[in-house]
Amino acid sequence: MRVALAACLGLLLSACGQQQVPAGPDMETILAAGPAETLADYGLFADASARQPSAGVVPYDLINPLFSDHASKHRLVYVPEGEAAAYRGGEEVLDFPVGTVLIKTFAFAPDMRTPAEGERYRETRLLIHKADGWAAYPYVWNEGETEARYAPAGAWLDLAYTDPSGTPVEIDYRVPNQNQCKTCHQLGDAIAPIGPKGRNLSHEGPLGVDQIDDWTARGMLTGAPVSFDVVADVHDASLPLDARARAYLDINCAHCHRAEGSASNSGLWLGWEVDEPVKLGVGKHPTAAGRGSGSGTVVIEPGLPDASIMVYRMDSSEAGVAMPELGRALIDDEGVELVRAWISEMDVAG
């Protein structure tokens, strides 16, 4: 019903010229210098509630997502027709062509143990590859989920739900402002996507097929080899602890904690490829942690998670202490346990 109504409305509006909803991805809007007022303006969805992707807009997911207060994340990618992203090694984000849009909608249900039941869209973040680089735009959904409006300053949302462990939570959920989007997506002087690396995409996604194969078959992706390494699934307890913990730090921390990131001055670099213990925090004194260090003196004290500043900051939800400092109001208990176990098993001798 809602879809039908929206479609009619779209037809009506298109007659007025000014606010027409495009029938498919609208390159003029996508490549415009600034953001569109509403998500619908881009034509990425056929319906106002953004449940029906337009032709060429493909749902996907990541093997390991960033923790975001248990939100369900609905990811889609649009690569302009006739163009393709290039694979450039599993460690790297795919090289997406100009005109690409990465769409991520954050949704919550009353009970996140059954996230599809009564799900509400709250915010949608766009990363658009403009002619001069990537731009990040936040959109916030209205109560009726009929419109998501551009919200450069972000928003605070009062959310109450039952978390996946069955615990009721009430949070001030932060929709990041546009600059905060950049804080995490910074790569030197530019901004860049974080998640869609070959190694983090190569599995069966929401469409039920291997995403790398599927994107290649669709002509959206070129150059992916038949076989390459994929990242360890953080939640797969059958995998080695070290691989899982490092994969967790890679997706949750390394976008800032790397040489080109927002936390570069810390000298604490947490990417998958880092191999120097001190750069990973082993025996490393904090640089600018302030009270974020708690009572600890080093980022990681092998064998002693409770003496490790890394655990202390992950296990806090307080501004000024909590890490990551953006993007969550809650503690990721599973992540804390994983990193705690990893540090516990570290060889004390180093």
Place this chain on the structure above:
Amino acid sequence: MRKILFAAASVTVLAACGGAGDGSEGNATGNQSSVSSSTGEAQDVTVEVGDDFALRLQTALIEATPGSTITLPAGTFAMTDGLTLDVDGVTLRGASQSETILDFKNQMGSGEGLLVTSDDVTLTNFTVRDSKGDGIKSKGADRITYSDVKVEWLGEPSEENGAYGIYPVESTDVLIERTHVRGASDAGIYVGQSSNIIVRDNLAEFNVAGIEIENSSNALVNGNVVRNNAGGILVFDLPDLPVMGGNSTLIRNNLIEDNNTRNFAPPGNIVASVPSGTGVIIMANDRVMVRDNNFANNQTAHVLITAYSQAFSDADYNPLPRNIEVRNNTYGESGYNPQGDLGEIASLVGGNLPPIIWDGVTSWGGNDETDVNIFIDEPASVGFVNLGLGSYPIDVSAASPSMDRPDGESIGNMPTVTLAHAE
């Protein structure tokens, strides 16, 4: 398509995700150095008093045009999240330090009150109060000016206060003048991993460290009042950071007094090792001059020259202070109640400490002794002790104190710090 399961994390050494050659990169942040040459005129904006002030201010900061001025009205405004500015050439101007107050005591997110990540920004005439993390941070923000701003944490100095008050990092050309910082649980004014720095005519009080220049080069710290901190002015270089080799700082014409507040830094931070009652500390730096300052009533020491004291593995790091010159300062009472490790050492030299102390470390890591050139150019009446610790790591029990001044020579004139954006 079958994939190999995963690579072993600990041994995979791949090229770091470098910026160069990254085809997706563009200059999306608009970090051009020119301020007024971008298309369109600078549009000045005034954020009016009223509902949703924080939201409207943040929107103005995002939508600012390069080169424009954003004016804040008088009043105290409650902030719920950190503010961010990422547009070049913007001036953020309040009515005055005492009239325009951004109050962060109910802040729910972000690591600082205000974060600036663009170039050619001026911050002036407002106060940031009670932020949960740092007060104002500017990162990779070249040619920034902080003038007549205040960053404060109300109440007694507390471990719960944010770390840094004014916090420029990874920047070139930094001017901090006529600011007032109070209550930081690390340094009130902290300049890190930067070069070309002027910190002048500020008031820093009731912080753990009043002013700190860390892993930075070419800095002038002149004409400041630095009082009631645990340590007054620190010039440090630390290992395992992207920018190291701190050098060339001139500390001149400052009033450095009563820095006897207890050290309230959380224990893991390097400033937690600062003995309460220290005027100036020079640690692991090259070419630092301390001249024409007025020191009064610092209970541990007026000037402490010391090696980095903690374990490190960084092969590129030099933990020793070298080419240090102290001259023509005025010294009031000091050393009557030495704190920390220096309290222990004081018992070896009769209980009280002289105003100028050097740890006497001249080698580290099994290296040969080096000529560190410590030059104390003060009248003979000014007390000095060389603790004679010899080699790093420091072992207090190895101290063999001597009142003899080292045989140093002048490091000559310090280079004038010339900023690209200010006189």
